[in-house]
Amino acid sequence: MLQVNPMSGAIGAEVSGIDLSEELTDLEFSELESLYLQYEVLFFRDQPFPPEAHARFARRFGEPQCHEAYPHISGFPELTILENDKEHPSKIEMWHTDMTFRPCPPLGSILHGVVIPERGGDTLFASMSAAYDNLSETLQSFLSGLTAIHDFSHGFRESLDEPGGRERLGQMLSDNPPVEHPVIRTHPVTGKKGVFVNSLFTVEICGMKAKESDALLQFLYDHAVLPEHTCRFSWQPNSIAFWDNRITQHKPVNDYWPQRRKMQRITIDDGIRPV
Numbered sequence: 702m703l704q705v706n707p708m709s710g711a712i713g714a715e716v717s718g719i720d721l722s723e724e725l726t727d728l729e730f731s732e733l734e735s736l737y738l739q740y741e742v743l744f745f746r747d748q749p750f751p752p753e754a755h756a757r758f759a760r761r762f763g764e765p766q767c768h769e770a771y772p773h774i775s776g777f778p779e780l781t782i783l784e785n786d787k788e789h790p791s792k793i794e795m796w797h798t799d800m801t802f803r804p805c806p807p808l809g810s811i812l813h814g815v816v817i818p819e820r821g822g823d824t825l826f827a828s829m830s831a832a833y834d835n836l837s838e839t840l841q842s843f844l845s846g847l848t849a850i851h852d853f854s855h856g857f858r859e860s861l862d863e864p865g866g867r868e869r870l871g872q873m874l875s876d877n878p879p880v881e882h883p884v885i886r887t888h889p890v891t892g893k894k895g896v897f898v899n900s901l902f903t904v905e906i907c908g909m910k911a912k913e914s915d916a917l918l919q920f921l922y923d924h925a926v927l928p929e930h931t932c933r934f935s936w937q938p939n940s941i942a943f944w945d946n947r948i949t950q951h952k953p954v955n956d957y958w959p960q961r962r963k964m965q966r967i968t969i970d971d972g973i974r975p976v
Contacts (some may be wrong), residue, residue, distance in 0.1 A: 712828035713932035714740040722754040742944035750813045752777045763969040787959035796952040797901035802853035808971035814940040821957035827950045829895030832925040847884040848907045853877035856902040886975045895948045
């Protein structure tokens, strides 16, 4: 029987009483899917998660994506390796929703902790439905008619500026021109509304002067990640986080350098354009 421990008032729950290395029964899948939609990010502890189990679990929820910009596990091109150490510090430090530079951003991601620093390396998560609900009705109404531009080159500007960066990421750059998404998104399953801009990939609100757009975006960035909308997850080896990318943001806390941190992730395709 599943045990569920909510992490905060707004988002997240730690789930126990299940072995994710085994194939899910239909009942287990149904219960997890319901919890996933309710809490927006689920956490699991003490879950040895070999690549075949990771991939099998992901496929119950959708089709895994492959990401050319990251190394992957041999035989599992969908299973990317995110590894940082003294020579390779983490580059992403900003709150973000994954890959909003795509016309159809991912459904979610499943991140498995393999090597965890002795200190630091937590991940913060924020509920964009809570962020929306805590706006005034006047601002909710105003924002619901707006769209914003999301740009791959903005989010990966540091990597692109590195020696050889444009050659290495050239194909991804050409494959991902800027896209336009609603500022307020409706979740395709639950119908919940959520703030859908993030400081890593969003560059401007359409139809506004630059100063107006910058000021409104900065307010939304700050509002989205107020403590009341967040939870914090402290990793241990064989911990797992499974978040709903359609209604959350997350931020890695890069306070562990020069320690080593190795994670393995599968991102699940959605195929649905935000509305």
